[in-house]
Amino acid sequence: MPALVLLGAQWGDEGKGKATDLLGGSVDYVVRYQGGNNAGHTVVVGDQKYALHLLPSGILSPGCTPVIGNGVVVDPSVLLSELSGLNARGVDTSKLLISGNAHIITPYNVTVDKVTERFLGKRKIGTTGRGIGPTYADKINRVGIRVQDLYDESILTQKVEAALDVKNQMLTKLYNRRAIAVEQVVEELLEYADKLRPYVADTVLVLNQALEDDKVVLFEGGQGTLLDIDHGTYPFVTSSNPTAGGACTGAGVGPTKISRVIGILKAYTTRVGSGPFPTELFDADGEALRRIGGERGVTTGRDRRCGWFDAVIARYATRVNGLTDFFLTKLDVLTGWDEIPVCVAYEIDGRRVEELPYSQTDFHHAKPVYEYLPGWSEDITKAKSFSDLPKNAQNYVKALEEMSGAPISAIGVGPGRDETIEINSFL
Template sequence: MGNMIILGTQWGDEGKGKLVDLLADKFDIIARFQGGHNAGHTIQIRDRKFVLKLIPSGILRPGKIAVIGNGMVIDPIALFEEIDQLTGAGIDVKRQLRISNRAHILFPGHRAMEARLHIGTTKRGIGPCYEDKAGRRGLRVADLLDSDTFTENFEILAREHDTLLRAFCIQPEYSVAETTAIYRELAERMRPMVADTALLLNRAIRDGKQVLFEGAQATMLDLDHGTYPFVTSSSASAGGACVGTGVAPTLIHSIVGVAKAYITRVGGGPFPTESLGAEGDELRRRGNEFGSVTGRPRRCGWFDAPLLRYTGMVNNLDTLVITKLDILDHLDRIPVCTTYRVGDELLDAMPAISNGLSRVEPAYECLPGWQTDTSQVRSWDDLPAAARSYLDFLENQVGVEVGCVSMGPERDQTLIRPGSKFEKLGLKSWA
C-alpha cells in the first residue's frame, strides 16, 4: 500500500477518525502531523465511543505505533487526560505512543490569550502557541524535558505572555510557580514516550514499514489555502504531512480525501451552501452535528462541488471517501452546488478572501433521493440506484473517484467501490 495521507476536504468533521481506525490495521505506524487538542476524532467500536483529540486514532489498534509529530502543539494536561482514559480502556498507550521532541508545548498563557479572538476558535490556546512557534520564542518538548533550563525559559516566556495579556486587559489567572511544578511533573511522565519521531519514521520507511499520516481539521481550514482568517493555525492540507513529520514528499504514495455527503462548518466564516431553514436543522439532528471537542452545533448545508474541486486540486487526491450517506436517506430531492456565480460572472477559482466567498451565489442541481434506509447495506451493488447515481454525480462534478462510502459510525458500515483505486490499494469492505 505504501505511505498514505488521509485528510479532510471540507471544513472538518468529515469522519476521518473512523477511516483512520479502519485503515490502521494495514499500516505499521499512524502519525498525526498538525493541530492540537482543538480537533476531535470520534470512533465508535460496537458499544464503545472514543473521542481522541491529540493521540492518533490508530492507537486503538493493538500493536500499532501512534506518533504525535513535530508539527503539532501539545497541552500536556490535555494529553494525559486522554492517555489516562485510553489506559483505563485497556490500551497500552505507553508502549504504542511516540511524541516528537520537536513538537511545541502549550501553556496556560496561550489559552488566556486566545480569549481575545472572535473568529470561532475553540479557545484552547492553539493559535497563540503557533504564534510563539513562528515568533521563535516557543518551548518544545525537548525544552520541557531539559530540567536544567526549563524553569528559566518558562519564566521568560511567561513574562512575555503577562505583558501581552495586560496590554489586552486580560488578567492572568495562573501562577508561574505552580505551573512550572505541574509541567515538570508532567515532563517526567512524558519522557519515556518522547523520541526523535522524524528519525523514527524515516528509519521505519527505510526498513519497509508503512506509515498512515492522519490529518486533523481540513483543507478549507488550512492556514494558507482555507477561508482565511476563519481558519486554523497550521497546515491541514497534504503538504503539511511532510512538514509536520519530517518525511519527504517523495515518500508519499497516495492521498485520500474524506468528505461528507453534505457539508458542515463550526464557528464563523463564509459558507456558500449553508441551509438556514428546517432542512439544515434536520441535517443537524439526523447527523448529530455537534462538535466532538466543544459540543457546539455545526452549521449544515449541501454538498459543494466547486469547493471539492479546489481541495482536490490543492491535495492532488487519488480517491475520495464519502461519509454519512445515510443522513440523506429521508430526502426526496437532494441539492448539490455545481457552480459559483457573482452576478453574471461564473467563477472558475476559489476567492482568496472570505468576503469574496461570502458574495458568491451557489447554483444547484437537484438529484432524486432514495428514501430508503442505507445504514444496513453491506454491498456496493445493494445501495439504492438513486444513491449510486448521487455518488456518480459527485464524482463527475469533483473530478476525483468516489472509492469508498460510509453509512454509519460502525466499522462494518463502510463499503469500497469495486474496481476503484481504493480497492486497488489492497483494501476490502469491512462487512
Template sequence: MAGYVVVGTQWGDEGKGKIVDVLGSQVDLVVRFQGGNNAGHTVVVEGKKHILHLLPSGVLHENAECIIGPGVVVDPFVFLEEVELLEKGGISSDHIYISERAHLIMPYHIALDKYQEEYKKDNKVGTTKRGIGPTYADKFTRIGLRVGDLKDFESFKKKLAFTLEMKNLEITEMFHKEPFDLDEMISQFEMVREKLLPRMINAMVVVNKALEDDKFVLFEGAQAAMLDINYGTYPYVTSSSPTSAGVCEGVGVSPKKLDRIVGVVKAYSTRVGEGPFVTELLDEKGDYIRENGQEFGATTGRPRRCGWLDLVVVKHACTINGLTDLVITKIDILSGLKEIPVCIGYEIDGEIIDYIPASVEDVAKAKPVYEILPGWDEDISKCPTWEELPANCRAYIEKIEAYTKTPASMISVGPGREHNIYRKDIIEK
C-alpha cells in the same frame, strides 16, 4: 515504502477519525502531523463511542505505533488525560509517542486565546479557545517551548521565565487580567515531565526509517482544506496546514514518500464557528440534517452549521492535496430526501465560477449554483456492497466522482467499523 495520508476536504468533521481507525488495523505507524486538541475525532467500536482530541485516531489499534508529530501543538495535560482514559478503558498506551520537536501549549496560550477572541468582538474567528493559534504564533516568532525542552529542565525553566515575562506583560497591560505565577507553572510542568520523558522520540528519524524499511505509515491530519491557513477562508481558518503538503512539513518526510492521499468527503456540508458558508441551510432542511446526522462538535459540543454538498469546495481540496482517493461518509443521513441539491458553481456579481476565490468577501457574497439530484427512501446502513445501494444513491456518488475527477474507493454508510463499502482497496499490500 508506503506512505498513506488521510485529510479532510471540507471544514473538518468529515469522519476522518473513523476512516483512520478502519485503516489503522492495516498499518505499522499512525502519525498525526498538525493541529492540536482543537480537533475532535469520534470513533465507534462495537457500539462504544471514543472521542479523541489530540491522540491519533489509530490509537485504538495497539499493533500500530502512534506518533504525535513535530507539526502538532501539544497540551501535555490533555495528552495525559486522554492516555489515562484509554488505559481505564482497557487499551494499552505503550505504543504512543510524542515528537521532541512538537511545541507545547502553555497555560498562558489558552488564556490569551480566550482574551483575544473576547477583544475581537464582532471580528472574532470562532476558535475553540484551546490555545492553538497563540502557540503557533510563538512557534513562528521563535519564543515557543518544545516537548524536548523538558529533557533539560534547568534550561526549560530559563526559557519559560523569559517567555512568561513577555506574556504576563501582554496579559496585564493589554487585557487587564491576572498574571501567571512562574513558580507555580514550573511546579506543574515538573509533575508532567516524568510522564512525558519515556514517550519522547525523534519522530522524523523514526518515521523515515519505517518508510525505508517498507513499513506502512498512515499520516493523519486534523481539520480540513477549507480551514487551511493559506487556502481556506482566511482569516476564518486554523493556524496550520491540514493538507497533504502539511505532512512533509509537519513530520519531515519527502513528498516522494506519499503514495496514496485519501480525502474524506461528508455527503453534505458542515461548518463550526465563524466564516462564510455558501450552501448553508437556515431552514428545516438544515435542522433535519443536523438532528439526523448528530452534528454537534466533539470538542466543543457546539451545534454545527449545516448545508448541501459543495462540490466547488471538494474539487478545491482535490487540487491542493493531489487526492488519489475519496471516502464518502454519512451518506446514510440523506436517506428520505426526495431531492438533493449539490453546488456546482458560485455566482458572484453575475459571474459564475467553479473555484474558491481568495477574497473572503467574495466568498461571503457568492450564491450557490445547484444541480438537483433525485433522492432515495431506502435505509442504506445495512447495504454491504455497491450494487445493493439504491440507484439514486450510486448516481449521487458518481456525480461527486465526475465533478472532482477522483474515484470514491470507500463509502461509509454508518458510524461503526463494519459500516463500510469498499469499491477498491485503499491500502494495498
C-alpha cells in the same frame, strides 16, 4: 509499501477518525502531523464509541504504533487525561510516540487565547479557546516551549521568562489581567516530565526508518482543507497546515515518500465556528441534517452549521492536496429526501464562478448554484457493496465523484466500523 496521507476535504468533521480506524489494522504507524486538541475524531468500534482529541485514531488498533509528530501542539494535561481514559477502558496506549520537537501548550497560551477572543467581540474567529493559535504564534516567534525542554529546567525557565516578558505586559496593560508568575508555570510543566518521558522519541528518525523498512505509515490530518492557515478561508482558519503538504513538515518525511493522498468528504457539508459557508442552511433541511447526522463538535460540543454538498470546495481540495482518492462519509444521512441539491458553482455579482474565488471578498458574497439530484428512501446502512445501494444513491455518488475530480474509493453508510462500502482498496 505506501505512505498515505488522510485528510479532511471540507471544513473538518468529515469522519476522518472512522477512515483512519478502518485502515488502522492494515498499517504499522498512524501519525498526527498538525493541530492540537482542537481536533476531534469519533470512532465507533462495535458498541463502543471513542472520542479522541489529540491522540491518533490508530491508538485503537492493536499492533499499530500511534505517533504525535513535531507539527502538533500538545497540551500535556489533555494528553495524559486522554491516555488515562483509554487505559481505563482496556485500550493499550503503551506504543504511543511523541516527538521531542512538538510544542507544548502552556497555561499562558490558553489564557491569551481566551482573553483575545473575548476582546475581539463580534470580530472573533471562533477558536476553541484551547491555546492552539497562541502556541503556534510562539513557535513562529521562536519563544515556544518544546517537549524536549521539559528535561532541561534551565532552558525551560529561560524560555518561559522570554515568553512572559511580553505576554505579561499585554495581559496587565491591555486586558487588565494579572501577570503570570514564571515559577508557577515552570513548576506545573515540570510535573509532566516524568509522566511523558516513556513516550518521547525522535519520531522523524523512527518514521523514516519505518518507511525504509517497507512499513505502512498513515499520516492523519486534523481539521480540514478549508481550515488550512495558507489555503483555507482565512482568517477563519486554524493555525497549522491540515493540507497534504503539512504531513511532510509536520512529521519530517519527504514528499517523494508519499504515494497516496486520501480526502475525506461528507455527503453534505458542515462547518464549526465563524466564517463564510455558501451552502449553509437556516431552514428545516439544515436542522434535519444536524439532527440525523448528529452534527455536534467532538471537541467543542458546539452544534455544527449544516449545508448541502459543495462541489466547488471538493474540486479545490483535490487540487491543493493532489488527492488520489475520496472516502465519502455519511451517505446514510441523506436517506429520505425526495431530491438533493448539490452546489456546482457560485454566483458572484451576477457572474457564474466554478472555482473557489481567490478573493476573500468574493467568497463572502458567493451564492450557491444548485443542481438537483433524485433522492432515495431505502435504508442503506446494511449495504455491503456499491450495487446494494439504491439506484439514486449510486447516481448521487457517481455525480459527486465526477464533480470532485478524484475517484470515490469508499463510502460510509453508517457510523460503525463495519458500515463501509470499499470500492477500491487504499492499500
